[in-house]
Amino acid sequence: MRIYNSLLSAAKFRKVLDFGEREVAHWFPGHMAKGLKQMRASLRKVDCIIEIHDARIPFSGRNPSFQESLDVRPHILVLNKMDLADTSKKQSILKQLEREGVRNVLFTDCLRQRDENVKKIVPLVTELIESGSRFHREEDRSYCLMVIGVPNVGKSSLINAIRRTYLKKGNASKVGGEPGITKAVLTKIQVCERPIIHLLDTPGVLPPRIENIETGMKLALCGTILDHLVGEDGIADYLLFSLNRLERFSYIEKYNLEEPCDDIQHVLKSIAVNLGKTKRVKAITGVGNITVQLPDYSAAAYNFIRAFRKGELGKVMLD
């Protein structure tokens, strides 16, 4: 891997990204508000909340209304997809979260068989429930957990991983690469025998808190918003901006570029050429109509974003 003079390169990069006229108001569908209502109504049965969020954005996009309304219960924050996250500053992240009142935090990789941190969830949940008051549920020896989180952060994958770990059983909850896979509201799934623990799977109904467009772009980059609502061209540009800001330059060799680049059109052209993604377009010239081959920028943006989400462009911490 070539070493780039990051200081020199950084000087060429945009310091801030112009998000244009983007409007985040419509990025989250209406069914989320309905799901939120149903989840609140089921709270009486719940002993502990497991909130899952993407480890690449530990501070951005979580929904504070959940912490406010569910604060009475033990609460665990699971930062999932840690295999894609740069966790070198894990300790300062944990300290910052603690300052915000979030104390029980675990980093997980739900795709890994026998992830050590997934194994810690049940003991932690049991300890938290047993050390507090369960009010009207004091007699009931089985525990009920509610899994919440913004779309596509791995709620179903976590449920399946806990089941695999404690019941040695296969998938109970449908997993998908796109936000909004879990549509059935509040399915009850057993995940552990001793103690008996049930989980309530929820659809990705938690509308994240989007303070500004940049938070929205981070959420989009992590795949929590349907790409077409934000626009893949914009997500690809924000990805390039972020990789340069974080000095993650593996894209240069992957796509045969000469050096770090801040121009998304140039990068997408190179990706399209490398992947052989071109489009035949009719052009009208002075001597008649001709067909020309042009780079397929949309296909290139799609590929660039997918490569990032698979971890092929390096681990990142976007917050």
Ligand SMILES: Nc1nc2c(ncn2[C@@H]2O[C@H](COP(=O)(O)OP(=O)(O)OP(=O)(O)O)[C@@H](O)[C@H]2O)c(=O)[nH]1
């Ligand atoms: N790299 C990586 N991918 C993961 C991990 N956990 C889940 N995924 C992937 O993330 C995508 C979403 O996972 P789901 O479990 O369906 O997420 P969800 O939160 O239930 O999604 P919704 O139903 O849309 O709300 C799938 O493609 C999973 O394979 C992880 O720890 N690491």
